[in-house]
Amino acid sequence: MAAEIIPISLGLTAGNGLTLWAPRWREDGEEWEAFLGHGDDLYVFPTPAHLAAFIRSSDEHDLTDHPEWDAVSEAMTDELVPDDDHRFDIVGVPELVAEAPDIWTLAELADTVAILHSLADVCDLPAIDDVLGAADGFSVLSAGETAFSGRRGEKLWDGIGAVVAKRWDEVIEALDGVVKTPDVDPEVLAAAEAEAVAVNAVLPEPDEDDELLVEELAEGERDPELAFWDEIGIDCIEITVGERSGWTLRCYLDDEPVFLSKANRIQIFSSDEKLENYLTDAGADHKLASLAVWPEVRDAIDGGDAVVVAGPENTYVLDGLADALTEGPDAVDRHQLELAVELLTDAAIARKDEETTDALSSATPLASLVSAIIKPDAGRMPPAPPFDDEAQAWSVLVDRFAGTLDWDGEES
Structure with a gap:
């Protein structure tokens, strides 16, 4: 995996503090992980200018030997x-676990627990691991909502809440005991603060490009044939993978993706006509056949009142992305990648493929690279090449997805 150093924010007793984190990297046959600190101390700073002033004027810390330190x-x-994926509100965990275990709450808690395990390991804080090992639910957070559904899931979530209510102060106290803010050279700090003011004055507003893209799409003409599918609540989707293009359907029930599938294998057809013929077959057995609106879909297709057509928001091109990822963020079509991640994630959730959802979570090198491309942030340090491992990890996910497709009614 590519070695990188990431700015992170930690929500602690004294407020939010900034530091640097070097996720696991391999060097000379060994794995390493580190934070900005020295000896038993974890260095945190109140502002980016303070952090910049320190790293520009001091070499007494544990990151000086990191492969990317000169650039950082x-x-x-x-x-x-820090970007949104690397802000960890540790003191806010009690409030977080008071919420329902939806996908957002679980993702935030999973990321927080992951960084706490890293802090415990690097800073030698066994008290943190002890607290996180006191409830089984902490170890299955990455599985998402599936692990916390039903009576067993409710019990797991309640177990996390009980441990947090009783013992979270132990986690905070352990961190407070190692946190230190070193003094910085006043002149270097003043220069860094002036730089911050100058940079902020010329930065574009957040998400400006995304807003322009949305406006452009809204102004464009939409195929009138899509009106039926918009009203019925089912998406026609077009997928290009393995140099083949095909059409299938997907909808969402209680926010869970459901595909035109049998036994967790998506039924995909190499032409819109073949899919239409399949949809009019009253004897076809698939997951969408039990929907209350399905007879309406079948009759509309059969009567020529609806046709298979995919809108731009449901057109997924997976081919070419692995090669582009190898070259780095500038070579990747951001919109194409965002759609591809959506498709792979939906399909993984539908078939309960935790390996894929884990790989696309914010705790992995691939997910960090994907996030840097999909959600560019001027305040984020760019990921460092090479990206061969991330591209290979992406190819594995695409191949796994492609292996679940039944083309034209026949298993791949």
């Missing part, structure tokens, strides 16, 4: 602002 030490202040 010259980072601008705006590159030291």
